Amino acid sequence: MTVTASGIILYFGEVKFGPDLAGGITLIYELADTSAAEEEIAPADGEVQQGTNQQGPSRELVRRLTDALKQRVDPAGTKEVTIRPYGTAIEIIIPRTGQDDLKFVKRRITSLGQLEFRITADPRWGERDQNIIEQAHSIPPEQKLVELNGQVVAEWVPYAEAEFGPFDQPDDRVQKRMAGDRPEALVLRDPYNVTGEYLQRAFKDFDQKGGPDVGFSFNSQGARRFGRLTGENKPNPSTGAQRYLGIVLDKRLLSAPGIREKITGQGQISGGAMTEDEVDFTISILDAGSLPAALNPDPISEEIISSTLGAETVEKGRMAIVVSLAAILIFIAFYYRFAGIVACLALITNLSLVLGVMVLIHAAFTLPGLAGLVLTVGMSVDANVLIFERIREELKRGAAL
Numbered sequence: 093m094t095v096t097a098s099g100i101i102l103y104f105g106e107v108k109f110g111p112d113l114a115g116g117i118t119l120i121y122e123l124a125d126t127s128a129a130e131e132e133i134a135p136a137d138g139e140v141q142q143g144t145n146q147q148g149p150s151r152e153l154v155r156r157l158t159d160a161l162k163q164r165v166d167p168a169g170t171k172e173v174t175i176r177p178y179g180t181a182i183e184i185i186i187p188r189t190g191q192d193d194l195k196f197v198k199r200r201i202t203s204l205g206q207l208e209f210r211i212t213a214d215p216r217w218g219e220r221d222q223n224i225i226e227q228a229h230s231i232p233p234e235q236k237l238v239e240l241n242g243q244v245v246a247e248w249v250p251y252a253e254a255e256f257g258p259f260d261q262p263d264d265r266v267q268k269r270m271a272g273d274r275p276e277a278l279v280l281r282d283p284y285n286v287t288g289e290y291l292q293r294a295f296k297d298f299d300q301k302g303g304p305d306v307g308f309s310f311n312s313q314g315a316r317r318f319g320r321l322t323g324e325n326k327p328n329p330s331t332g333a334q335r336y337l338g339i340v341l342d343k344r345l346l347s348a349p350g351i352r353e354k355i356t357g358q359g360q361i362s363g364g365a366m367t368e369d370e371v372d373f374t375i376s377i378l379d380a381g382s383l384p385a386a387l388n389p390d391p392i393s394e395e396i397i398s399s400t401l402g403a404e405t406v407e408k409g410r411m412a413i414v415v416s417l418a419a420i421l422i423f424i425a426f427y428y429r430f431a432g433i434v435a436c437l438a439l440i441t442n443l444s445l446v447l448g449v450m451v452l453i454h455a456a457f458t459l460p461g462l463a464g465l466v467l468t469v470g471m472s473v474d475a476n477v478l479i480f481e482r483i484r485e486e487l488k489r490g491a492a493l
Contacts, residue, residue, distance in 0.1 A: 098448030105451035110172035110458035119184045120393040124386040156384045172456035205382040207288030208340040210279035216333045233271035251277040251345035265336040265348040279338045284321045290314025294378035304371045309358040319356035435476045
């Protein structure tokens with residue numbers, strides 16, 4: 093049954109090759125503003141950090157970003173995506189695949205994955221919110237942070253129009269403005285600063301209408317902070333006014349559910365008519381964690397590369413693999429006859445299972461990987477030879493089969 097399943101997978105599945113066999117696409121991305129990230133990793137006590145300069149990001153930041161991108165794009169190491177520093181930029185080599193895979197990788201590496209929970213500004217809630225809203229509407233469109241009495245108290249962020257509607261459509265949950273051609277909503281800053289840093293896990297869930305959404309749970313520290321944030325913003329018992337919890341991912345307001353009671357352990361990210369693909373993407377980004385620094389959304393270089401080994405080397409390598417594999421199987425079948433044929437069938441079955449699993453998980457085939465498969469067969473044959481020779485020795489001594 094498993095052999096049949098492997099055959100079906102190999103017949104209908106898509107075989108992917110690594111850059112050494114099929115070439116690929118090379119992307120080079122520059123880092124966006126790294127000042128905040130550099131401050132977080134700055135050495136203590138005035139030590140000089142190696143590789144830090146005023147012209148670009150430090151080596152340590154580039155290394156951390158490279159490691160985080162590898163964990164996000166190819167955590168199992170099966171896709172053969174190469175991510176490495178390129179001076180003060182990041183070079184990403186993607187095996188030649190379809191446009192969907194390319195778009196998927198681009199989206200994953202440019203999404204910062206920064207989740208925040210912010211209360212939305214509401215004039216019905218009191219004088220402080222009214223003053224903040226008045227100040228927020230007085231600042232120019234290019235300014236995002238809102239200050240009051242020398243402190244940052246709120247921020248303008250883009251919002252999901254599918255959830256909150258266009259700018260000219262009133263919504264009690266948010267205050268809106270137009271910044272050029274982009275509608276924005278006003279969210280408040282708070283001392284608890286509940287972010288994705290405190291998430292324990294993200295998982296697929298369903299909203300009240302049965303549609304897909306993203307569920308999440310906090311660790312103990314996050315649960316305490318989230319409990320205080322929601323506990324201080326419960327509905328006003330005298331007026332019945334309700335606060336709304338803004339869920340912001342990568343500085344974009346996705347939804348703003350009402351706060352009816354204190355919430356601690358877990359919650360949901362819904363709204364905007366999220367599709368299955370969007371839910372899966374959001375979960376994968378949150379589980380992988382946020383990046384230490386953001387990449388510019390557009391690569392500074394994007395080019396198609398040929399196979400790194402060259403066509404002649406690839407062809408000779410393939411021929412060597414086929415000939416050696418065939419020679420091994422023919423030899424063992426000829427030398428050990430029926431037992432050898434049984435061993436060959438077992439080896440072919442083993443090989444088909446390995447190849448079927450690789451195609452199933454979309455692992456890329458490389459020339460060293462294919463050579464490793466032949467080596468696996470060779471080691472299995474070696475084990476069979478030892479067993480068969482011992483059997484012959486015992487038969488010569490008169491032992492029954």
